[in-house]
């Protein structure tokens with residue numbers, strides 16, 4: 001099911017949009033000010049955004065720019081003023097569509113469907129398809145080498161990323177430290193299996209809520225580590 005974020009300060013409009021979109025089978029969140037909208041953009045994953053241009057504090061313009069800095073999903077900009085629409089269109093912000101208020105909700109739904117279908121076709125060609133592993137609150141984009149922990153992007157060193165990804169790709173299997181060292185470091189580096197322990201500790205500090213009770217990487221005493229499926 002596609003998830004949509006509406007950022008709109010006029011709550012009656014936001015609710016109407018949400019009702020119609022939900023009737024069409026979409027999952028919809030609403031934020032009613034720019035700052036909360038920006039936060040939602042950074043914290044959660046959406047398939048499409050509907051942004052009102054004029055918002056208290058951070059405007060739709062700014063939110064559009066923030067989305068485009070990391071994502072290519074469809075963005076629909078909404079404004080009460082046709083002049084504003086013309087202006088932002090001219091700025092080439094990368095929004096996919098511009099809608100002037102008032103508009104009919106069914107028209108909005110039709111445009112949302114069209115943009116999602118177009119985007120899915122694009123992604124379906126493989127050109128934009130990234131290899132992603134998602135396990136509970138952990139999301140690893142292997143293609144982009146990026147990691148999100150509970151929706152927040154988190155930085156990992158090259159070896160931390162390789163080790164975490166390797167374990168996540170082989171859940172429910174116990175690996176000895178020697179095996180992990182051979183797999184990830186490939187004997188190329190100076191070091192020993194204590195390196196594995198150090199890296200596991202660093203990864204846990206980033207992915208675990210409580211490192212003494214790991215939810216992802218378990219220690220199997222006297223053997224090694226296992227990623228919880």
Ligand code: CA
Nearest residue numbers: 009052054055
């Ligand atoms: Ca507004």
